[in-house]
Amino acid sequence: xxxxxxxxxxxxxxxxxxxxxxxxxxxxxxxxxxxxxxxxxxxxxxxxxxxxxxxxxxxxxxxxxxxxxxxxxxxxxxxxxxxxxxxxxxxxxxxxxxxxxxxxxxxxxxxxxxxxxxxxxxxxxxxxxxxxxxxxxxxxxxxxxxxxxxxxxxxxxxxxxxxxx
Numbered sequence: 001x002x003x004x005x006x007x008x009x010x011x012x013x014x015x016x017x018x019x020x021x022x023x024x025x026x027x028x029x030x031x032x033x034x035x036x037x038x039x040x041x042x043x044x045x046x047x048x049x050x051x052x053x054x055x056x057x058x059x060x061x062x063x064x065x066x067x068x069x070x071x072x073x074x075x076x077x078x079x080x081x082x083x084x085x086x087x088x089x090x091x092x093x094x095x096x097x098x099x100x101x102x103x104x105x106x107x108x109x110x111x112x113x114x115x116x117x118x119x120x121x122x123x124x125x126x127x128x129x130x131x132x133x134x135x136x137x138x139x140x141x142x143x144x145x146x147x148x149x150x151x152x153x154x155x156x157x158x159x160x161x162x163x164x165x
Contacts, residue, residue: 024059025135025139026057026088026090026095026133026135026142027057027058027059028056028057028163028164028165029054029055029056029163029164029165030054030055030056030057030142030161030162030163030164031052031053031054031055031161031162031164032052032053032159032160032161032162033050033051033052033053033070034050034051035048035049035050035051036049036050036051036069037049048071048072048073049069049070049071049072050069050070050071050072051067051068051069052066052067052068052069052070053065053066053067053159053161054066054067054068054164055142055161057088061087061088061089062085062086062087062088063084063085063086063087063088063097063099064083064084064085065082065083065084065085065099066080066082066083066084066117067080067081067082067083068080068081068114068117069081069114078114079114079115079116080104080114080115080116080117080120081103081104081114082101082102082103082104082120083101083102083103083117083120084097084099084100084101084102084127085099085100085102086098086099086100086127087099093132093133093134094130094131094132094133095130095131095132095133095144096128096129096130097127097128097129097130098126098127098128099126099127099129100122100124100125100126100127101122101123101124101125101127102120102121102122102123103120103121103123104119104120104121105121105123130147131144131145131146131147132144132145132147133145139163140162140163141160141161141162141163142160142161142162142163143158143159143160143161144158144159144160144161145157145158146158146159
């Protein structure tokens with residue numbers, strides 16, 4: 001009887017969702033940044049400005065994503081462009097996101113001034129997005145590989161993020 005209970009305990013413990021080694025690698029904060037020229041979108045700015053995208057994947061399978069402007073010299077964040085909040089699941093190398101999108105309310109890049117995070121407005125609810133992902137270089141690089149999109153769409157083929165923490 002003890003052997004049967006031990007076998008059942010091993011089977012139940014071994015099959016939990018968190019026991020899969022692939023699930024936990026994505027947990028954490030990931031980001032990318034590039035130099036931002038405010039004049040390109042009709043804005044003024046001083047200092048070395050960066051456009052930053054950050055994804056935070058939590059172990060309760062919720063996530064947040066932000067796109068914001070940061071002064072590289074002072075690390076100050078003058079404002080945000082967008083925020084995604086929702087949940088995620090994984091199946092193999094496929095990532096499934098369901099989220100609410102908040103942004104500045106503009107339609108084109110020049111209409112997207114950076115604003116306080118609290119002032120972002122709900123733009124879309126229950127957005128579903130899926131794509132391939134891989135975690136590389138000893139869990140320090142997260143690469144999103146987006147599906148091909150239709151004609152006349154503004155598509156991004158891939159996005160590479162580095163582990164922030």
